[in-house]
Amino acid sequence: GSLQSRALTRLSARKLYICDGTPIGNYPRDILPLAAAAVGGGVAHQPYDIRNGIYLERRLLESCNGAIRGIDQFRDNHVCLEWCTNEFKDDLRQGAKREIPKINNVVAFRAWAGTFVQRRLRNEPEVAPYAGCPVPVERTVTLEWDRDHFAHYLKPAVDFAQWFERDRKSRDLEGKGSNLVAILARISATIQAANQPHASDKGAGCRYMPLTSKQRYAIQRLTELSSQGHKTILYATSPAVLERLQQELAKKGVEAVLFTGKDTVQARTKRLDERFRFGPAPVLLASLGVSQRGLNLEQANHIIFYNRDWQADTEAQAIARTTRPDQKLIVQVEYLLLVGGIDLYMGQVVDWKKAAADSGLDYGDGVTNTDVFTHMDAVLEAFCRDTLGMSSTEAFRAYCSAA
Numbered sequence: 001g002s003l004q005s006r007a008l009t010r011l012s013a014r015k016l017y018i019c020d021g022t023p024i025g026n027y028p029r030d031i032l033p034l035a036a037a038a039v040g041g042g043v044a045h046q047p048y049d050i051r052n053g054i055y056l057e058r059r060l061l062e063s064c065n066g067a068i069r070g071i072d073q074f075r076d077n078h079v080c081l082e083w084c085t086n087e088f089k090d091d092l093r094q095g096a097k098r099e100i101p102k103i104n105n106v107v108a109f110r111a112w113a114g115t116f117v118q119r120r121l122r123n124e125p126e127v128a129p130y131a132g133c134p135v136p137v138e139r140t141v142t143l144e145w146d147r148d149h150f151a152h153y154l155k156p157a158v159d160f161a162q163w164f165e166r167d168r169k170s171r172d173l174e175g176k177g178s179n180l181v182a183i184l185a186r187i188s189a190t191i192q193a194a195n196q197p198h199a200s201d202k203g204a205g206c207r208y209m210p211l212t213s214k215q216r217y218a219i220q221r222l223t224e225l226s227s228q229g230h231k232t233i234l235y236a237t238s239p240a241v242l243e244r245l246q247q248e249l250a251k252k253g254v255e256a257v258l259f260t261g262k263d264t265v266q267a268r269t270k271r272l273d274e275r276f277r278f279g280p281a282p283v284l285l286a287s288l289g290v291s292q293r294g295l296n297l298e299q300a301n302h303i304i305f306y307n308r309d310w311q312a313d314t315e316a317q318a319i320a321r322t323t324r325p326d327q328k329l330i331v332q333v334e335y336l337l338l339v340g341g342i343d344l345y346m347g348q349v350v351d352w353k354k355a356a357a358d359s360g361l362d363y364g365d366g367v368t369n370t371d372v373f374t375h376m377d378a379v380l381e382a383f384c385r386d387t388l389g390m391s392s393t394e395a396f397r398a399y400c401s402a403a
Contacts (some may be wrong), residue, residue, distance in 0.1 A: 002297040026313075028360065029092045031113065032071070038116055041070055045115040051091070071114045078104050083249040098180070102356035109360055119361075124390045133327035136303075136319055140335045140347075143213050151340065154390060157204030160168075161384035168381070174178065183380065184310070187342070194341045195307045199240035211248070214336050215241070218306055219248045221334070226282040227256045231299050233284045235318050236306035242285040249283060256283035261290045288314055298324040303333045308346040313352035340390060347382040 019091075033050060035041075037354070041049030047056040049070030054060075058066060071092060075081075079092065080100035087095030103109050120127050163186060197208035218234060222245070225232045228309025236242055239260040246256045257276040259268050268290070277280040277299050284300065288309055300322050309315055322331045337343045 021094050026357070027099060027101060028109060028319040032074055032092070035113075035116060037101050046112075048112075062290045070319050070364065074175070078109050080104050101353055103360050113360070130325070133298075133323050133325075134330050136323060136331040136333050138333040138335070141217070142339050143217055143339050145338055145341070148210070148212070149208055152197055152204055152206075152208040153190070153193045154387070155205065156193045157342065157387045157390075159203060159388045160187050160190050164380060164384050187380075190342050191307070191346075192336060194343065196238040196241050197235070198244065199238060211244075214306070214338055215245065215248075218245060218304060219252070221304065222249060222256070222283050223252050223254050229282075230302050231276070231282050231284070232249050232302040232304060233286055233297060233300045233318075233322070234285055234304040234306055235288050237288055237309065238307075239287055241306060242287060246285055251253055255281040256281060257281045259284055259290065261287060287317075288318060295321045296324050296326075298327040301327065301329040301331050303331060305333070305335045308335065308337075308343045308350055310346060310349060312350045312357065316354070327340040337381065340386060342383065345379050348379050 002040045016227040017365045027350065032048060035046055035048070036050050039046045042056045044056070047070065049055070049190065051071070054064075055068045055070040055073035072089070075089065075092060080102050082100065084097030084099070085095040086099045088199075089095075122128065139183060141257060164183070167182075189200075191202040193204050193208075194204055195214070197204070197212065199207070201207045206259045222232055234242075236245075239258075239262055240260055242260060246258055249256045255275065257271055259272055263271075272284070272295075273279075277297065284297070303319060303322060305315065305318075319331070335347065
């Protein structure tokens with residue numbers, strides 16, 4: 001993890017910087033330019049450098065033979081790569097690579113960063129009175145499939161699993177790593193079949209129009225929380241899902257405000273303020289793409305994630321909209337999963353990304369690489385194995401017979 005900020009203020013000639021913002025999960029290499037800007041490079045307490053500066057080490061007092069560039073030593077010590085081009089090796093910014101989002105040698109990384117980074121935490125006794133609400137409480141809600149929806153979902157899921165197995169064997173023969181872009185493009189049909197089957201026929205050959213068990217639960221839960229006087233935010237990736245939920249909630253007399261990228265910033269912000277933040281609407285239906293940053297939504301104390309996102313910091317920032325100093329209640333967060341579905345495996349990827357990033361922050365001491373990292377390929381292999389096992393079920397055979 002590294003620090004990104006909204007405001008970076010130079011306070012003195014000593015280059016003391018205050019970063020006013022939320023730490024988010026980045027690649028370890030992203031902190032090196034910040035370190036060089038704050039305290040310099042190739043100095044006693046920050047021996048790495050960027051560009052062509054050398055790595056400062058004690059042996060240079062006797063000889064500079066074999067001196068190493070600071071950026072090369074940093075890459076070897078803390079950056080995890082499956083492969084990369086020489087262009088990327090040169091500056092850790094440009095060029096093709098397959099980078100693993102984890103910190104190599106967490107203990108050494110934290111010891112290095114600790115010499116120039118000081119953080120105040122919201123739960124410190126001196127800070128807590130001014131830092132806002134308690135830590136949110138999170139839980140996972142696992143839902144059963146509707147039989148017909150399950151059969152509909154298995155078609156693209158099995159297609160992906162079979163493709164992934166063929167591609168993996170081919171890559172093994174050629175000695176190549178997985179192509180993450182190709183994987184995400186192909187698995188999108190599986191995600192859509194699980195979460196928005198009424199809006200897309202990609203991979204399945206047709207659309208599934210009935211309300212799914214997940215959609216029915218979301219409607220029931222939002223209605224229940226509304227009747228209890230709570231304000232709730234439901235996050236989803238697809239605007240089509242949010243629009244459907246808004247229509248179904250309206251039938252039950254529950255006003256829900258849409259907040260998606262289909263509207264201009266001015267229009268959606270005006271509606272957000274007038275109807276949800278300072279108005280009577282108890283529900284905000286927000287797409288993850290436009291609502292993760294820049295909003296204060298302390299009016300809500302319940303959050304529902306209709307689907308998972310591949311990025312841990314996307315979910316963390318979405319939750320952070322509600323955990324503001326004006327929040328007086330404990331925020332309750334629910335993640336909706338269909339049993340054995342793709343969201344379960346996306347959640348595993350998010351969890352190890354979050355653990356890997358957090359290991360570089362406040363409570364990572366003693367965390368090993370094994371503890372914080374599971375390769376995405378391993379998660380996808382488990383998904384494919386389980387999916388191919390489920391494809392032998394009666395529901396899938398019935399679907400194939402009908403087709």
